[in-house]
Amino acid sequence: MKQQHFTSSAVRMRPLAAACLLALLATGCASPSHTISPEAQANAARENPAPPKDEDFPAIESAKWKQGAFPSIEALRAMRTGMGKDQVRELLSYPHFSEGIGGVREWNYIFHFRTGAGPDYITCQYMVRFNQDVLTTGGYWKGRGCADMVKPAVVAPVLVPAPPVAAVPRKVTLGADGLFRFDGGHATDLLPEGRRKIEALATDIRQSGDKASITVIGHTDRLGSDDYNNALSLERANTVRGLLVQQGVAGTAIRAAGAGKQQPVVQCAGTAATPELVSCLQPNRRVEIEVSTSR
Structure with a gap:
């Protein structure tokens, strides 16, 4: 009877175990949150690794979430080196590819950008890389003109007539x-x-x-x-x-x-x-x- 009871309990636990595994895969197996020190941020900024080549990006058809997303331009502009995975997830949500179970050092996304008032858009791939402290060392684009889509608008200088009376600025x-x-x-x-x-x-x-x-x-x-x-x-x-x-x-x-x-x-x-x-x-x-x- 004890063996039968143990077996029934094990069967009931399988859905829970499967759910936990799916949660781990969805989050890229992020480690528990921890405080990020200024020293760790400085180290991440100092690393300045070489950017990935186009062939380093995963094929779009291999994405787990193939629809991609229309991202917040302001969120992308807020990306910096020295950010933790929780902070990246807050800005960009979860990656669109299955990134693995352990030692995840790279998140990949599929982002779309509107090109006008109509439904037309372009599709770009975005990669976030992490160092051994699990802090971002860079964000990289694949696709012509993709990086330009998130650049802040430059305010053109305004020519102001010289004041009629000289004044000390x-x-x-x-x-x-x-x-x-x-x-x-x-x-x-x-x-x-x-x-x-x-x-x-x-x-x-x-x-x-x-x-x-x-x-x-x-x-x-x-x-x-x-x-x-x-x-x-x-x-x-x-x-x-x-x-x-x-x-x-x-x-x-x-x-x-x-x-x-x-x-x-x-x-x-x-x-x-x-x-x-x-x-x-x-x-x-x-x-x-x-x-x-x-x-």
Whole structure:
């Protein structure tokens, strides 16, 4: 009777075991969440592995979820090195391919992008790679023009007539670390204190009663590639410009530009992205707002 009871219990457990296995396959066997340290993020950014070749991407017909998805452009723009799997899953959902059971270091997606007002779209493949600490080391595209689909729109400089009365420009320098979350430049990355500083500046500009010509320039430190820092500095400048416009400052009077890492205000020794070097380079991560006014 004991043997019969054991066998019945085993039979009843099979559906549960199958469900657990399916859950593991769906999640790519992610390990339990853990705190991500700044040192681990710096290590992931420093690795900078070679990008995959087209033949490294899996064949679309081998996907488990063959329909793919129409992703959030803002979610894709929020992808950075040093993110954990839970954070990637929150932005992009689960990968569309069966990625394996153990030691998963790569997630693959099928994403579609609309090409106009109609139903037409293009299909792209996106790969996220992880290091031994299970943090992202890069996101890569397969497909012509796919990377361009998520690039932020560049705000064209607006030519503003020179003020009739010469005035000494007033420059306000705000530390980027006090404005945005680490490695972020979008409006959703603005910190509450940073938002209050920009809103206070907008109030000051409006209440002055003067005609203002405003230049917003984003700067970064020297860590990371030129392309990455140029894009991040421009994104932060455009975000500050957008908030000034939201607060009632005329958009035609504001020019946004990104200087990347080309104009440092401090020099620090070292090449490895240690916490000490990151802290030393903090003054270089800034947004400069220059306001010229005339009656």
